[in-house]
Amino acid sequence: MPVISDAKILLISTHGFEQSELEFPRDQLRAKGAKLHVATPVGNAIKGWEGSDWGREAEADAKISDVSVEDYDALVIPGGQINPDLLRVDEDVLELVKAFHDQGKTIAAVCHAPWVLVEAGILKGRDATSYHSIKTDVINAGAAWKDEAVVVDQGIITSRQPGDLKVFVSKIVEEIEEGAHRRKAA
Numbered sequence: 001m002p003v004i005s006d007a008k009i010l011l012i013s014t015h016g017f018e019q020s021e022l023e024f025p026r027d028q029l030r031a032k033g034a035k036l037h038v039a040t041p042v043g044n045a046i047k048g049w050e051g052s053d054w055g056r057e058a059e060a061d062a063k064i065s066d067v068s069v070e071d072y073d074a075l076v077i078p079g080g081q082i083n084p085d086l087l088r089v090d091e092d093v094l095e096l097v098k099a100f101h102d103q104g105k106t107i108a109a110v111c112h113a114p115w116v117l118v119e120a121g122i123l124k125g126r127d128a129t130s131y132h133s134i135k136t137d138v139i140n141a142g143a144a145w146k147d148e149a150v151v152v153d154q155g156i157i158t159s160r161q162p163g164d165l166k167v168f169v170s171k172i173v174e175e176i177e178e179g180a181h182r183r184k185a186a
Contacts, residue, residue, distance in 0.1 A: 004173045008036075029169065064093060077097075079113040094116075106175040109156075147160075150164060
């Protein structure tokens with residue numbers, strides 16, 4: 001059975017990520033011993049959004065188009081309004097999300113990040129949650145939307161907001177330690 005300290009996790013993001021939604025999972029998963037890489041569209045550092053203004057930078061380890069799903073056990077996508085809106089129109093991102101899905105690997109998206117899962121077409125017929133303002137988008141994608149801190153459906157983890165980050169990270173650990181998931185088609 002896999003353990004979190006042996007896990008390799010990919011976090012994808014671009015400018016405008018919600019500060020806590022990148023930093024908390026990144027730092028907590030690394031503290032638990034996981035090897036976590038941050039990949040961005042161009043492989044450079046990205047700037048977060050905190051409150052009503054730009055926040056701190058996050059260093060990048062790789063360019064999204066250069067990473068391989070085979071090298072990772074899980075994918076994490078932080079929210080914010082800007083970050084997932086930009087990621088969901090990036091073909092490299094959508095191909096990567098679909099590849100993680102097709103291989104039964106853990107996928108975790110918080111806040112507005114389920115927009116990326118909607119665009120990748122992997123939420124149909126699944127239970128999911130999101131930030132309340134994109135609830136209709138998630139429902140229109142065919143998911144059963146739940147107003148819960150964390151929702152898991154066959155290794156796809158979704159959470160609503162920064163206040164849910166502790167349970168979000170706990171579920172990421174739990175799902176990785178369960179191993180690959182056999183999924184019905186979305």
